[in-house]
Amino acid sequence: MTETQKNPLAESFNALSLIRFAFPSMVMMLFMGLYTIVDTIFVARFVGTNALSSINIVCPVINLIVGLGTMLATGGSAVVAKKMGNGNTGEARSNFTLIVVAGAVIGLLITAAGLLFLDEIIWGLGASEILFPYCRDYLTIQLIFAAFNMMQVLYQNLFVTAGKPTLGLVLAVLAGTSNIVFDYVFIVLLQMGIKGAAIGTGIGYMIPSIIGTIFFLLKRSELHFCKPNMDASVLLKSCSNGVSELVSQCSTAVTTFLFNITMMKLLDEDGVAAITVIIYSQFLLTTLYIGFSMGTAPVVSYNYGSGNVKQLKKTVCICFSFIAEISIFVFLFSLLGGESIAKVFAENNRNVFEITKNGFSIFSFSFLFSGCNIFSSALFTALSNGKVSATISFLRTFGFITVSLLVLPRFLEVTGVWLAVPFAELFTLMLTVYLLCRHRKQYNYF
16 A cells, blocks of 8 residues: 555645645635625624624624633643543543533533623623614523533534544534524524524534534543543643634634724724624635635645655645635635625615725735735644744734724724725735745745
8 A cells, every 4th residue: 555545645736636635624614604604694684784783793702702612622632632642541531521511611601700791791892872782682692502602612623533523524514504594594584683693503503512412422432421530730731722722712802892893983883884794704705715724734744744845845835826816816806796795785774885895995905915824824833833823823813903903093094994904914924924934944845
């Protein structure tokens, strides 16, 4: 049996075969982006743009829940996988069970604290009197489902650790599809408004949580539930390992908050609705970059680890060429299709439509730079240089955006808001090019 037959990463990839290899990851990310944006389309078209604005107002709370879950999941997966690799299966099961229980308890504590201080949280996030009732209805239900949200995030990571990544993918697709179906039932048929959207999302959290719990209770894999040892050091180690994921989600929460309060001051609720449309559209369009980067990272890691410099250079060259082509395509799609996208969300609100359309004409330029930044961050992760990867990611998603949002709107008002992300991506690209050149001799990717 040849090396290529043993390990598909050993293949001598050309452009077509590399894209084919990364295609499943691209499709999975695109699907996740689609069902997320479909959720907001239902709210915008069948409830109203004020309801859409309210979702973005309370989004930082959701970011915090997902961030805590991802921190515990990624850090815990590393702890559990290491012990499984060392042959300490019993201890790995105990740690795994403790991590899941801790996630559920944290979710319940968030529910209790969130409901206790619900009004204060909503006002603190910048809701207006018009948006407050929508925010209250949506966030109340989201908080009730917080434990399920935590557990579905945990299971999506731990299915991979248990050697069942396909099950995780199937459940993610099932949850997303169910969310869309329940959105239609609750919002369109039953006229439940934004409460229906929140319940549909909550049911989407429950599906992988309940099925995952049943799967691990049935002991169908080497990793399953058992009586846990209450070892606090395991939780501390898990949290310290995964803290970067929490920081990433908190960064998103802060920048979303800044976007919201800035647009509320400049254009009231309609401005928040417009920025919500563009933020969700950005998430969908960048899934192509993220999926491709996820799909090709193992190939980069393999060739770097095996010392195959020729194939490493070839792979990286193909990746940057493909990213450049996709970036031009996404930029043109956003620039030329911005009006159509705005119409999908805000057909019934002329003011939101005009604000969003004008925003796309400026915001679209960010897609020319973001693809290279996203792939470069993934590249350094694949090369085991987490420091450089984290620097690119942090400055792109938080540092430069925060500075831009605090400075540009003071001089350019709404135009400054639309320029914040393109400026952040451009400055990040300049730094990325410098870092790529600085480390090229170390890694030999050029």
